[in-house]
Ligand SMILES: NC(=O)C1=CN([C@@H]2O[C@H](COP(=O)(O)OP(=O)(O)OC[C@H]3O[C@@H](n4cnc5c(N)ncnc54)[C@H](OP(=O)(O)O)[C@@H]3O)[C@@H](O)[C@H]2O)C=CC1
């Protein structure tokens with residue numbers, strides 16, 4: 085039997101990409117509202133309560149409103165792509181590689197990780213959990229995102245102003261992803277996070293510099309890489325680079341991907357290292373992650389419909 089999946093926010097950037105990934109999937113029947121009803125609370129409430137799964141691809145306030153429209157006795161299971169519920173009680177963080185596939189598979193409420201957080205947590209969480217990096221360290225994280233990361237409004241801004249070469253924001257530290265980065269990486273101190281947007285439609289680089297020689301108990305770069313390689317060994321989505329590279333290049337024309345690529349670089353004298361994640365903000369950073377969680381919740385192959393090498 086095919087499960088009904090309602091996408092609330094289906095004509096937004098994330099919603100459209102989820103719909104593309106669910107097209108031609110016999111396990112799911114996609115439900116969307118016509119243009120005239122897509123922001124109508126009563127129509128949304130009916131669609132939410134009648135669905136087997138609802139995927140919220142909405143701004144935070146609208147996502148909170150959507151959850152409020154669900155009747156207590158409705159059986160609908162929810163995946164929220166917004167920031168609204170990522171550290172809320174009763175919600176499972178939809179990062180199966182980190183929280184466990186069974187936790188996501190059995191959850192009624194799943195919050196999709198933020199795109200930047202996905203890169204940071206993927207790099208740091210397994211290493212802290214294993215005691216190879218300290219949890220009580222003031223980590224820093226620099227990142228760049230393609231402009232589709234800011235949804236329709238930022239796409240319009242960048243495509244309307246091709247002269248923008250770089251946009252730094254959240255300059256006074258305190259980006260909305262910091263809370264989930266701290267919680268799911270297992271840090272006692274919030275990371276100092278410096279994001280920026282570049283004139284590419286999609287793509288993301290998340291860079292965590294490590295002054296290893298100053299970090300109590302930190303392992304060598306090789307040991308960090310080996311652990312990440314073993315940790316993600318069973319994953320088709322997350323891959324750890326084991327061959328050395330001289331440069332990493334984000335290409336504007338790169339095909340969409342739901343994969344996540346991790347790199348570890350160590351200084352020859354062992355004093356410093358850099359952990360770098362490359363991903364597609366609309367892939368494992370949003371729509372691909374939502375479909376991965378949906379697959380697990382529906383009991384089908386976790387990578388079905390994903391765009392993987
Ligand atoms: N883009 C990305 O790479 C990522 C996005 N996310 C998150 O996913 C969510 C969606 O983002 P994104 O798709 O980029 O944003 P968009 O702005 O592209 O899409 C949001 C959609 O929600 C619609 N909407 C707004 N309010 C309501 C409402 N009350 N009822 C119904 N629909 C409504 C908008 O309508 P209208 O078309 O009329 O504006 C729009 O179509 C956000 O919370 C975002 O932070 C998370 C990770 C990455």
Ligand SMILES: CC(=O)N[C@@H](CCC(=O)OP(=O)(O)O)C(=O)O
Nearest residue numbers: 165166167198199200229233234
């Ligand atoms: C480039 C850009 O603007 N990116 C968004 C984050 C995209 C994302 O992960 O979204 P949510 O956490 O809101 O779901 C931002 O920094 O606000």
